[in-house]
Amino acid sequence: MSNSFNISVKPEIAAAVVKIDANKAVIDNIHDVDLPAAKTVIDSNSTIITDIHDTDLPAAKTVIDSNSTIITDIHDTDLPGAVSKIDVIDGIVDSILLSSAYSTFVSDDLLSSMDIERVNTNGITYAKVKECIIGISGTYRVTFDMKTLNAIKDAYGQIYKSGVAEGTERMTAETSYQPFTEDIALVVGDLLQLYTKSEDVSNTCYIQNFRVHATSVNDAALVITD
Numbered sequence: 001m002s003n004s005f006n007i008s009v010k011p012e013i014a015a016a017v018v019k020i021d022a023n024k025a026v027i028d029n030i031h032d033v034d035l036p037a038a039k040t041v042i043d044s045n046s047t048i049i050t051d052i053h054d055t056d057l058p059a060a061k062t063v064i065d066s067n068s069t070i071i072t073d074i075h076d077t078d079l080p081g082a083v084s085k086i087d088v089i090d091g092i093v094d095s096i097l098l099s100s101a102y103s104t105f106v107s108d109d110l111l112s113s114m115d116i117e118r119v120n121t122n123g124i125t126y127a128k129v130k131e132c133i134i135g136i137s138g139t140y141r142v143t144f145d146m147k148t149l150n151a152i153k154d155a156y157g158q159i160y161k162s163g164v165a166e167g168t169e170r171m172t173a174e175t176s177y178q179p180f181t182e183d184i185a186l187v188v189g190d191l192l193q194l195y196t197k198s199e200d201v202s203n204t205c206y207i208q209n210f211r212v213h214a215t216s217v218n219d220a221a222l223v224i225t226d
Contacts, residue, residue: 104138104214106183111140114210123201126158130194130210137187141213144194145177146170146205153203159184160193177208 104111118129130144148155157170159182172178186192192212196205 102136102216104136104140104216106139106141106213107215108141108213109215110211110213111216112212115208117206117208118196120196120198120205120207123198123203126156126195126197128160128193128195129207132192132212134186134188134190134192136216138214138216139183139185140192141181141183142192142211143179143181143213144210145179145208146172146196147174147177148172148198149175149204149206150202151175154199155196155203155205156198157194157196157205157207160191160195161186162191163193165195177206 112132114130114132120127120129134140142159144157146155146157151173154171154173157180158165159167161184167182167184170180184192194207194210196207198205
């Protein structure tokens with residue numbers, strides 16, 4: 001009985017030994033080849049991760065900080081500036097739309113006044129001291145008062161339209177304010193300006209009461225024949 005059992009199990013043991021040897025070979029291959037290769041990959045990835053941490057992330061943070069600064073500048077400076085310009089443009093457009101229905105003709109009716117006294121100490125060089133923008137096309141009566149500091153030195157004033165001299169150059173040697181009047185045709189968007197200067201650099205020109213006069217008329221239904 002004993003010998004018969006030993007003979008029947010030996011092939012199974014032998015087969016098991018073969019499987020064990022095969023698994024050992026696989027395990028040895030994993031130990032000798034796969035694990036070192038995996039370690040190499042892990043080490044390589046570790047190097048990449050270290051580079052990302054030490055180099056790429058700080059660089060990305062710098063870019064983000066820079067973009068944040070740009071965005072802040074846009075928010076704090078550019079957008080308010082753009083909104084301001086849009087508001088100005090809207091005002092001009094509104095004036096243009098209004099002018100399509102209205103015009104002005106010369107009269108002594110006061111429309112706008114810029115009465116603060118201004119002083120030009122730039123001597124013989126014309127300098128802008130007053131300015132307004134025209135909202136309705138038509139003809140306007142422009143008045144202003146001017147005087148000189150020194151009675152033997154003349155003071156000069158002239159109306160400008162959008163930076164270009166318009167009308168008559170005015171002059172006075174009086175040390176008390178003298179009135180001047182001029183009628184001028186203007187269109188929507190024109191800059192009505194007053195420039196002044198003196199005879200020489202030792203003198204001073206004074207200006208005040210820069211005023212715009214006219215009567216506005218609705219053009220929607222002007223009577224031609226009653």
